[in-house]
Amino acid sequence: MSFEIHVSGAPKVAAEKVVPQLVADLVASGITAADPTLWGAAAEEEAAKRLGWVDAVSVSRPLVAEIVALRADFAGRGVDRFVLAGMGGSSLAPEVITQTAGVPLVILDSTAPGQVLAALDGDSETGGLERTALIVSSKSGSTVETDSAKRAFEAAFRDLGIDPAERIVVVTDPGSPLDHAAREAGYRVFNADPTVGGRYSALTAFGLVPAGLAGADIGELLDEADATLLEVAVDSPDNPALTLAAAIAASEGPGGTRRDKVGLVADGTHIEGLPDWIEQLIAESTGKEGTGILPVVLLPVSPEFDADLHDLQIVRLVGDAEHFRMLERHPGEVLVSGSLGAQMVVWEYATAIAGRLLGINPFDQPDVESAKIATRGLLEKRPAPSAPAFTVEGVEVRVSDPTLAVSGTISGVLDALWDRLGKDGYVSVQAYVDRLQIPQLMGLRELVAADAGRPATFGWGPRFLHSTGQYHKGGPETGVFLQITERTDVDLEIPGLPFTFGQLIEAQAAGDASVLAEHGRPVVTLTLTDPAIEVLALFEAAQ
Template sequence: MSFDIHVSGHVKSVVDDVLPSLVSELVASGITAEDPTLWGPAAEQEAAQRLGWVDAVSVSRPLVADIAALRADMVAKGLTRIVLAGMGGSSLAPEVIAQTSGVPLVILDSTSPGQVLAALDGDAEAGGLAQTVLVVSSKSGSTVETDSAKRAFEAAFRDLGIDPAERIIVVTDPGSPLDASARQDGYRVFNADPTVGGRYSALTAFGLVPAGLAGVDLDELLDEADATLLEVAIDSPENPALVLAAAIAGGAVSSAPDRRDKLGLISDGTHLVGLPDWIEQLIAESTGKDGTGLLPVVMLPVSPEVENRPGDLQIVRLVDEAAQFHLFERHEGEILISGSLGAQFVVWEYATAIAGRLLGIDPFDQPDVESAKTATRGLLEARPDATRAAFVADGVEVRVSDPALAASGTIAGVLDALWARVPAGGYVAIQAYVNRLALPELSGLRELVAADSGRPTTFGWGPRFLHSTGQYHKGGPATGVFLQITERTDVDVEIPGRPFTFGELIEAQAAGDASVLATGHGRPVVTLTLTDPQLEVLSLFEAAQ
């Protein structure tokens, strides 16, 4: 079997209760037949246009030869460095595919000026811009991050005397504005299936083109997925997608104190690199709406939530041999999963769609993603003065949504006050709008905050997370408190044809999201701005302890 799942303890009881109805209601075969009525009348119109991922393996097969031929042509010309500009599912799936296969793929899913410069400049080993091909992935082309990156690379190529049409490859929906403009400009275009949403697009052109151009064996990936399709299509208690859906969503619809609506995603020795980040986006954006949802929390095997598991958190452990791992008593009550990457993509997509049915929501829309984009556009147009800091300590500017949060006058005190606002069943979200290439250690703050707050804690790099957990933050249960981390930097990059820079864009994205969370949804928000990031991360870590 290409995918194994084992459940025990409380979660097995949940599965035993929920699974029979999923089987008797023919949910698995219904999804395979692309039945849009499975999620109720309100979701039927959207679902009718968003089930193409069920056929992704067969639809994508003809792409493999074209991608391989293009890669061979590129390599022959010495073009060996692939940069991907994309957001959400357009970047997360190729990132996992490339990392798991051990091939280099530069991901640009940030508006941080430092990261943009790094993508433009390259490095000595991988080659610089002269050896670079840019893949622009966007369903419509209107995504501001992706459009800005495309503009920056076009200008950089021209500065070197290189025709951008020789170096830019576009992946988009047929008939989209980007499709039209790219063809007019002479770019090579790969069209994806328009009936597949971004987060379900791992096995479509969005996942395959950048990964294949980077050197991944796409036939192997599609074979792995193909081997799982029959398993997930059968209405049987052994169907791994039905079991997984019951395990992750069955507990979320239980009544207190047995309710588990948070999923701790742990990669424990598996060969699949970065898969929890892709799962996080798939689940959060699919289920976090209408005041409900499943909150994915990417954790380490030794995270505080593992040692002292909150009652509302279900551990999902990705391992290489689930069939053997379940024998260890310390993993009683966990969901243990193993399988090939292609199988994981298929099973998680089915399971997430089924989870939406169990939760009573439409798993294919994302009604709250646009709100942060609208707020960002408003700030870029109005250009208001920056909100005055409540106080500055150790070079860190502190801003708060409620003055009472800053009453202590210390960063540690502000954090304690923010943790005190976490309601029963709530969570903490850390949002880092910084150059993650320069400050990778900042992700370690998650562990300290989880221990200090005593609650499940998510960590997202901004603006990347706006296309994943950002939907859950606004559409899910109103139980989150938010810690934003931004940076002051002298580095900035112009965006050709736009009246704002990358530095101004990422600042507006952070401020816009904070405004939507605080003013639009009444969520507590603390923003810490590092005026000298390399020096102040340590003081931030000390405050969090």
Template sequence: MSFRISVSGAAAEAVRTAVPTLVDDLVASSITALDPALWGTEAEEEASRRLGWTESVSVSRPLVADILALRDTLRAAGVTRIALAGMGGSSLAPEVITRTAGVPLTVLDSTDPGQVLAALNDGLEATALVVSSKSGSTVETDSQRRVFERAFRAAGIDPAERIIVVTDPGSPLEASARAAGYRVFTADPTVGGRYSALTAFGLVPSGLAGVDIAELLDEADAISLALAVDSPENPGLVLGAAIAAARPLRDKLALLADGTHIVGLPDWIEQLVAESTGKQGTGLLPVVLEQAAPELSANLPDLQLVRLVDDAGREIFGAHGDEIRVSGTLGAQFLVWEYATVVAGRLLGINPFDQPDVESAKIASRGLLDSRPEPEPAAFISDGIEVRGTPHVIGAASDLASAVDALLEELGPDGYVAVQAYVNRLDLPELAEVRDLLAGLSKRPVTFGWGPRFLHSTGQFHKGGPATGVFLQILAVPAEDLDIPERPFTFGELIQAQASGDASVLADHGRPVLTLTLTQPAANISTLFAALR
């Protein structure tokens, strides 16, 4: 089979109690029939414009030939490297698709100047850039496009021969791209960004990089009928109930890749589920874990384990203990998780298609870029690390370790810690180790996000979900900044504004925030780890 699911413990009880009602209410067939009334009257207008993902396989089929033809044209012109400028759903799906296929793709989903420079300086002469933005006005993607255009021209390359645009029809990016002579792929406007894995947003960069995208669509197609049938075995209904119908609700969703051939799927699930469900004070918080994560042995009552496995060749497939176990092809996983997420939205009583709190951080960032105020002075500096934070956190701190302690003291029995690293993840990958250290210290679930990309995914949950999170921001002073053509700010100023803007919005929502700025990143890492230990 293209997808299998097994449940035990609380998840099995949730399936037993919730799925019969979902079947009786014809939820699966109603989703497939594009019924916008499934999520209540307040969500109906939004839902009526956001169900196109159920038809992505058939709508996307005609794109395959055009994508492969362009790939052949680019290769004939000497292009051997595809780079992708995109954020959130525009980058996470292609990243999973290409990594799983073992195909190289340079993903630029950051505004850190060092990371942008690395993408620019890695074989530009053989590079084509896919610029991917649903709205066509994403500030990160617009800035990345501008520096690539300048770099191509400086290298004597016509940008029109190397830049491919993916956007919604009628967006400002479509108009400007066509005027510039760029190749443009328009996506189905009835598909939200986080549901767009099987649309042009997932297929164009992946196909150009060398993935067999027709096979990916075949994998999704193979599960489509099972998802449309009102049956107790429908995997979308079973998974949706398993993650959202337990009583009491287990609202932390531990995602563990345990032998699956799919690379990076938990990161894609994280943005889909968090942004879709984290609103109106409720939601499901995905927590991406590795095999040795402290949470796995902590017996946390609000943590539901989802184990992603491969069942090929196994005589027995089943969940053990108290977990959800899923296996399947990548195309099937995409489609089943999309169905399950909107089913979870119905069970939680929220609209799974809007993101009312994402825009607040963008507005705050734009305000800081427009006014360019002097940076807020640090409360204190500890071994080269500037320390700032909300009053309850910083007022109780005298050094780095006590600042971390003060942040964790704000953590309630049902809370979580969110680590937000606004740094060059190519230069500082070891920062991800902070997650396990904090999980061991706090005895609570800890999420880790690279900024600013998480603002397009889990950022919605942070502001709209349960008010139980505490937030650790980690920033770094860049070794080199980079200007943005025809913009009055640099990449260094942009990423600083994004971090500061989000911190201010979190503080306005009453969330505790601790911000640590590494003034000499390579040297400050050991100091930070020592404080956390």
């Protein structure tokens, strides 16, 4: 088998309870046949337009030769550095494919000015703009982050005397605003299947074009996926997608309550970054109507393992069969193993099935637009930043509720935020910063989880707005939110737009904070006025 799953304890009980009914209801074969009625009458219209991913392997086969030929053409012109401007599933799928293949692809899924400049400038190893091609990836064709990046690269290419039409490749839905504009400009355009949502698009042009141009063997990836299709299509108790769906959506903790959080830990697998891709797939698909499954990306030594949390189901992504057998000593965990293509197919099926088990539509994202609307409003009005509740050690502190700031210390504010956590709560750490300059900020997640005693997630802003942002607003009202922003002298104009990249990311953070507060979610925003120094103070406070 190209994918293996082992369940024990509560996940096994859930599978024994749920899978027979899924088999009787012909759910697996129904998904394969693109039956939109599987998720109820309310979801039928949307589902009818969003099931093209089940045919992605066969539909995408002809793309392989086109992508390989385009890569060879670029190489013949001395272009061997590729930058991807994309958000959410459009960036996370190519990221995991290229990292696993060990080929370089610059991911630009941020509006932090420093990151945009780094993508424009390149480095001594990968080369600069004269050796660079940009892939602009946007399903809707109107994503502000990708549009802004495209504008910056177009201007930079022209400044070097390079025709952007020779260096820009576009992936978008047919008929989108970007499709029309790109064809008019003479850009190379790959149209993706419009019946595939962004988070289910890993095996379509959105995943394959950037990864293939970067040098990944996308033909082998499709072969891996193809080898798994029969396993997930059959209505059988041995179908791994049915078992996985039951394990993540129906596993119960003490007291018989559903475990609504899934801890994803890579432990020995050769696949790089898979938990991050799974995170956006599950969170955006299930986090709505006050329910959902919260994915929590963990390290093998994360605090959550020692906390014995009643509402957290561990899924361990492991390596070969020997490692798989060795890890069976983890009772109550879900162990999965398989190739990258197999993992993508099984997790897509399992997530769609989990949506059925939860009684929600796994193909819409009703709460994502709210943060975009708030951002646009702030960019149009350009209000002065609100005054901080207080400033200490160069860190400005802002809160959604004044009572969170009464201590006058960062550690006190964090304690007050943790006090808002209920027994089923979680902490979301959101970092709207240049992650190339302070990548160590990701380590804050571990400290927060230990200090708060509850699961903690970490997201780089604004990319998480296109994935886990849906869960934050549409899922259970159990989250508390810690935003990290930065004040920096580095900024960059966006050609043709009345705001800069710095103003854009500031508005995105403030807009999301306002929407979260409107939904009754407690928010603390810590602004680092000298990030290189204040990260240490933040780490100390979190401990």
